[in-house]
Amino acid sequence: MLSLICSISTCCFQEIITIGYRVYHSYELPWFRTLSWYFLICVNYFFYGETLADYFGALVQREEPLQFLARYHRFISFALYLAGFCMFVLSLVKKHYRLQFYMFAWTHVTLLIVVTQSHLVIQNLFEGMIWFIVPISIVICNDIMAYLFGFFFGRTPLIKLSPKKTWEGFIGGFFSTVVFGFILAYLLSQFQYCVCPVGFNSETNKFTVECEPPDIFVMQEYTLPAVLQNTLKWKTVNLYPFQIHSIFLSSFASLIGPFGGFFASGFKRAFKIKDFADTIPGHGGIMDRFDCQYLMATFTHVYIASFIRGPNPSKVLQQLLMLQPEQQLSIFHTLHSHLRERDMLPPAANQAE
Numbered sequence: 001m002l003s004l005i006c007s008i009s010t011c012c013f014q015e016i017i018t019i020g021y022r023v024y025h026s027y028e029l030p031w032f033r034t035l036s037w038y039f040l041i042c043v044n045y046f047f048y049g050e051t052l053a054d055y056f057g058a059l060v061q062r063e064e065p066l067q068f069l070a071r072y073h074r075f076i077s078f079a080l081y082l083a084g085f086c087m088f089v090l091s092l093v094k095k096h097y098r099l100q101f102y103m104f105a106w107t108h109v110t111l112l113i114v115v116t117q118s119h120l121v122i123q124n125l126f127e128g129m130i131w132f133i134v135p136i137s138i139v140i141c142n143d144i145m146a147y148l149f150g151f152f153f154g155r156t157p158l159i160k161l162s163p164k165k166t167w168e169g170f171i172g173g174f175f176s177t178v179v180f181g182f183i184l185a186y187l188l189s190q191f192q193y194c195v196c197p198v199g200f201n202s203e204t205n206k207f208t209v210e211c212e213p214p215d216i217f218v219m220q221e222y223t224l225p226a227v228l229q230n231t232l233k234w235k236t237v238n239l240y241p242f243q244i245h246s247i248f249l250s251s252f253a254s255l256i257g258p259f260g261g262f263f264a265s266g267f268k269r270a271f272k273i274k275d276f277a278d279t280i281p282g283h284g285g286i287m288d289r290f291d292c293q294y295l296m297a298t299f300t301h302v303y304i305a306s307f308i309r310g311p312n313p314s315k316v317l318q319q320l321l322m323l324q325p326e327q328q329l330s331i332f333h334t335l336h337s338h339l340r341e342r343d344m345l346p347p348a349a350n351q352a353e
Helices: 002-025 032-055 057-062 064-071 073-090 097-127 130-153 167-188 226-232 241-255 258-270 286-308 313-321 325-341 347-352
Strands: 157-159 162-166 199-201 206-208 220-223 236-239
Touching (some): 002 032, 032 064, 032 097, 064 073, 130 167, 236 241
Antiparallel strands (some): 157 162
16 A cells, blocks of 8 residues: 555656756756655655554564664654755756756655655544545545536536536535535445554554454444424434544545645646646646545545544553663653552552562
């Protein structure tokens, strides 16, 4: 899965950079494409290294070379970036400074749009497969249903950037996506493989997706509002809390997500091109298919960080294992004293002391 995400982000990067290269290459200036790919490697090294250290600290601690790379990861990443920065400065050619700085900015904005958000997709994936499958699926659903409603019922234009988009398709896609996301959330919440975060088992030396399902993936009973009770004749319903979260995810995918496509349409109009590339015959480039997905991935990551993710004991333990023995011992005594003051230790533990 990681290879697939990395491959897609690399293709999207290549498509956008190629558009700039057509302008840049006409002046026969050196190193633009080489430096663009070099910066891509640097940014991927930084993000993938951060992810490895953050989620798989136990694995890092078992391997001596990884310990060194993890300890000085940010310094190494910055040093690699500085090397590219210096190469860019050395490549500056008189009379073309403005164009070269324009392409330097082009590369960095492309990295921000494509690579950074691809990293967020991976972060979402490690929180549980469901946080990867549901956002992607509801964006696809909204795209299909908006097209179908627009095709059969569309009369009112929505936005000038995309003349074929209609209000009827926009509204129909919204309600269809909310229903689809609600049902999909119910189905996937039942499978441990989908709801458990990815972890590393130091005893078996294997990656695992086994856990006690978090509370948002445990069926709960909810009391309906009085208005719905009178209408449906039900007082309560049983739902997975994630189904409620899916409504917010689907609403974003339907109401805000399409603006990622509108942004891409405006970009293509600015450069007078129909598609980003011709990678997929009849459908344009990879970026043409994923313009809304990147915006959705960012929202999902922010949503998890703001409303879902709480303190993670396993990550705290990973950080503790990276400390020196005397530091670990100091933390142990501090924690022991704190628990004893709150009478949270069993009597045997206090007597042993």
